[in-house]
Amino acid sequence: MSETESIDSADIRFLLAIRQFGTLAAAARALGLTPSAVSQRLQQLEQRLDTRLVDRSARKLQFSEEGALLCERGVELVAQFDALQEELRMQRRGLVGTLKINAPFGFGRRYLAPVVADFQSENPEVAVTLTLSEQPLTGGAERYDVIVHIGEMRASNLIGHLIAPNARFACASPALIERFGEPQTPEDLARMPCIVLHENETDASLWQFSKGKTRLSVRVPSKLGSNDGDTVRRWACEGRGVILRSEWDVADDLRRGTLRRLLPAWKTPYADVIALTHNRAGLPRRTRDFMQFLQSRFRPLPPWRA
Template sequence: MITTDDLRFFLSLAVTRSLAEAARALDVTPPAVTQRLHALEKRLGVRLVNRSGRGTALTDEGRLLALRAEQICGELGDLADELAGRRGVVAGHLRVVAPLGFGQRYIAGLVAEFRGHSENVTASLTLSDGPPRLAADDWDVMVHIGELRDSTLVAYPLAPNRRVLCASPAYLARRGAPAKPEDLRGHDCIALRENDEDVTLWRFKQGRGAAVGVRVSPVLSSNAGETAVEWALAGHGIIVRSEWDVAAHVRERRLVPLLASWSLPQANVVALVKSRQELPARTAGFLAHLRAAFATPPWREKP
């Protein structure tokens, strides 16, 4: 026999690319995820996940379980909403998805805070260091940064977020500062590989002039924003990074903004939902909580 907790566990595992990523999303250790998966497979008598050096992939039985689990959990959520609506209370299970670094720093606390104000709500937060592979019924609110590729989703603006070209004082003392975007071709650059973007093409604009694209050859690259920023702080090169991640370093002069008269494409923060139709009370309430929290971006100094 399997429980709804088993189904939710397997759904969390099904949308990640490795057991380690699933462990981070569930806030447990990788051995705990492996042990629970093995126990579930033993109870069901089938293999659900194939594991390799490249990550994880669902078996046919795993895909069937994920599909039915999604349906069952969705129906349970709908039932909870309907019953809650009859009682006039905010209730049910809230599913939030956010980028890994931003979610840890700014969203995790807000999810817990909202749950603390709504005793009939349970909540889960899925954090991903890449584009999440989620089915339509796997989430209620998705926090997204940057360009939005899925035009079917409804976006609620949360906060402005500039991209910043910067380097440490130690790097600039050693190599000097670029005077124009094209100079970056002769500098040590650090690339952050995320969201399937072309991370070696850095695009700049000056006033109303035409955009200038510079193809850099990174000396270092990572899919983890924290690692890329640490490399820049250590003087290993120039980085393009979101304002939310480097604003404090810039204020404290650990990183220096470059090419001040040029701008990079914005990477604004939005909250996504799947429809403009009437939202469950818990989803609408959490959206309001998010928008109030980001009315003044927490990474910007208060006037």
């Protein structure tokens, strides 16, 4: 590549901002520039590279093959460059910079918030933001350094790190079991009221069970549901129905006896707690240290199994 065709990390960050915000006007607001300045800078970059990077004629910006490749590879290069700069700063000042974390509401409030606060206390030069959302993986993953996810993972270019094992249990209150009887097989759930949790765009009323080589899919009857796990759990404790919930959420109720586990001989799909990061090789030191800190708080046993 000749000198006139060269680009630097600022050019890549500029393109990534356009991709993230979707329009030149939105990117201009985020960068603190005028739309005309953004358009002019994009034209100059394309002239230097002698190639079209973004198609502006469509209603929505479309990156060319070259523009998409530059963004895809550029993310890794920028991350490695930032990591190098941070390592240099670390030599003088210790752990510094910003750390952005995304996690589900219930798990984030109960288990992750204390870990994040303790990590920041031990590393006062790191500014940490914890964002809680219903679906952490729905859009905007590039805005976060760490995304905590529970359950199965779809295909993704993110790197998964196991944080803690987590099973799912079918549970009900003692009062509900006394009223309807204890189910002996998953099919028996069809005669009991069930409460469903709407999350991760899954089929909430289709529950999966296995025992040995036997696999069963049961469509449970449900007139009550929510997208909030804490609400679903409280309804179950009140005797309103059977739930299928993560072990981390119902462990305390099982110990207290406000809920009882049903069908213990049958397994349901595991929903391990994992943390997702970007390119493993280019992780900043603060992100690597936080991952180690996070994993140490859930080992050798997570709090719901302690």
